[in-house]
Amino acid sequence: SSELTQDPAVSVALGQTVRITCQGDSLRSYYASWYQQKPGQAPVLVIYDKNSRPSGIPDRFSGSSSGNTASLTITGAQAEDEADYYCNSRDSTFNLVLFGGGTTLTVL
């Protein structure tokens, strides 16, 4: 099916590691990209091409993929990482763009 599924909310203690996951059949064909969105701001690309980071994105952000699941890992979460995170991919059949429903990350 042409959907990407994310957990609605995840929490992590300050300085600990958190994994945010994204599931969908399209991820067997395409790597996910990941976006961070803070309130009132546009989304920002944090991971692309499975595990590449744009300039300026801290190396505590990393990506991985296995089967139909993509993951965004934040190693040593900081207070400023509290945000909504969205995964994104392509539908392999119809050349459409897919977004996951988003995960709200709370840093405790």
Add this chain to the structure above:
Amino acid sequence: QLQLQESGPGLVKPSETLSLTCTVSGGSISSSNYYWGWIRQPPGKGLEWIGNIYYSGSTYYDPSLESRVTISLDTSKNQFSLKLSSVTAADTAVYYCARETSSGWYYFDYWGQGTLVTVSS
């Protein structure tokens, strides 16, 4: 540094057509390997892809909106545009324009700041 900026009315009446333009600076919309897209976000909700246009002019739309959407390029002005017809309150959202890079894989690497469009009489 590539920059994208949305412009257009912030208020549209029900049943009318929403029209937005995205002005691109710092790069050409005619460059190969890039799609130019529109994404929206209803208040308090997630990102929704509306559609893309390739530098060649080929268009791709979300099936749920396809009957009401038109995306076009104006290479002379380095702009691309969105038209969404027969709008209802459900179309109230922040609308973003963005560049999608196609380098074997796909990702939206540049986004506009977004513009809120409210559908109300």
